[in-house]
Amino acid sequence: MTTYDTIVIGAGMSGVTAARMLADEGASVLVLEARDRVGGRMNTDRTAGFPVDLGASWVHGIAGSRLWDLVQALDIPTIEYTVGSFQAGGRPIENFDGEGRPMDAASTTQWVDDVASADRLLVEEIAASSPGDTYLDVTERALDRSGFAPERIDEIREFFRHRVEEQCGAWIGDLDAHGLDEDAIDGDEVIFPRGYDELPRRIGHGLDIRVNSVVTRVARADDGIVVSTENGEFSARSALVTVPLGVLKAGSIDFVPPLPDTVAAPVSRLGMGVFNKIFIQFPERFWNESSYVLRALGEAGEHWHSWYDVSAVSGLPTLLTFAAGPFGRRMQDLPDDEIVADVVAALRALYGDSVGAPTAHWITRWGHDPFSNGSYSHLAAGSSHHDHDEAAGPVDGVLHFAGEATWGDEPATVGAAYYSGHRAAERILGHEVDLAAFAAGIRAREQNPEN
Incomplete structure (x- = not known):
């Protein structure tokens, strides 16, 4: 069995962001995605000949937004539409x-x-x-x-x-x-005339992403992580779980041994809205x-x-x-x-x-x-803003979590997913990842696909 440096569970915005940052540093990364597509809750339907964003639609507030910086760096067109708040x-x-x-x-x-x-x-x-x-x-x-x-x-x-x-x-x-x-929300809000899922698709291009791979079990051991799917088992030195909060709350993934209260309690307290x-x-x-x-x-x-x-x-x-x-x-x-x-x-x-x-x-x-x-997380009665960040772990130094529900500053947004993926990559690598260099690397690969 091949042992990867990191297995990322989920190919939404947080998952592909972290996976790309890790791969750019030379790590061997496997991304397991339950759906038949990349993007997660960023889901664009183009069957009518134009994009319809069935999931995320907006960048909520572009002033000082690092997500907006990424959109601009990748030269993705937008339309100003400031009413999402x-x-x-x-x-x-x-x-x-x-x-x-x-x-x-x-x-x-x-x-x-x-x-x-x-x-x-x-x-x-x-x-x-x-x-x-x-x-x-x-x-x-x-x-x-x-x-x-x-x-x-x-x-x-x-x-x-x-x-x-x-x-x-x-x-x-x-x-x-x-x-x-x-x-x-600071500054204008924007929507995407080419579809919002262009962002995770471009970030994830070229990564080893296995779609239709439903993860059922994540086991921690002395030497790392074993991830079980309906298509077999995979091992890694670390794992990053980026599935939505609703999946964690439903217990769809069996964690062995069970998650400690430091992560399990925040997950149970936070709410998942529709x-x-x-x-x-x-x-x-x-x-x-x-x-x-x-x-x-x-x-x-x-x-x-x-x-x-x-x-x-x-x-x-x-x-x-x-x-x-x-x-x-x-x-x-x-x-x-x-x-x-x-x-x-x-x-x-x-x-x-x-x-x-x-x-x-x-x-x-x-x-x-x-x-x-569900659609995204919220602060249910009895929870606190700290619960979002505490849900990110890590657990035993090898199991990490990311996604909009794990980012306390602006949960329930694509920005939160992006920033949480960035944080998880830095924790796994043990050093900072420059976001400007990250965006430049995506553009360089697109312009020179053979390199």
Whole structure:
């Protein structure tokens, strides 16, 4: 049996990043991937002749972002689209009130001011919160202090709930009071007209990646690691596990001996959310050309509440909406036609007969995916930001973990996956890896593939 320097489990962004950095240092690296493709939760569907990002879509905040530096170094085109942070204002948004009526400029200004005022109170309540408090607890305290009329409170309450669902994939009552602390976004956000999975595919090109290799067991021994798959066993001096948190929480991989509490306890405390996407194309645009988002507030937006105009990617009128948290889990059990009909009915309640019959759609069901068991991690009630980083290990100096759930500064993002892969590679190598040199090495190999 060949013994590798390192076996990397998972060929998502963190896995291919670490594997490439290790291989660039001359290490023998094997990457085992359960799926039939590279990218993990970066999954681009190109069957329609244009890319549809079914998983990750955005770089959330390009100012000071090392992920953005990588995108630029690889000369990957992007489109500025700064609404992924679920803003109340700041960009052209078509707002509808709780009765489904369009809001005029004065009403919109009042709404944005209301959210800003409530958010200031919310920051104070979070700072004063006690261990065990949920995000629902602190939002209700902030709303109680707002002094707003009941109908205005109802609309902000609904907005807070949806903001948590979109950013965490969780019910507001399941999220820790500090659950959105790390969600500050600096600078514009961008999407990818060629598909986001270009990034992990280019990083991983040329690596020894075995797809359709489902890992069932990771055993630690005195002389290293033995990894068992449905296709046989592999040995290495060290291993890096980059599977999503949902896979770890499900116990899909048997760790022998069991993981110590230093890693197992953070994994058990953190939550794995569900965030599903529904793309719908229409024969013609019925919303304003300049609008980024269509948003129904209050009762009108109880379920389907925000639609994002992503037409720039395909050149065809396309809206993207989300089903997240408990609603997302219920939705993914329904057939496509029921989901599409429900979304269209919600749009027609706002726009009437101008909403044409859809011409195409794409729907995700990440909660049903056995290789992720959800969309991304969140700070569940009872967990802390430290749990993310502590989940990275290492264990016995030979077993490491990476992925968005293991990076405390900005979990649930591609940036977190990238940075955690970089950290894991440095820990395994025992020295720093320069990110600029890493990007330059990718470009050099592409330009001189025979070297």
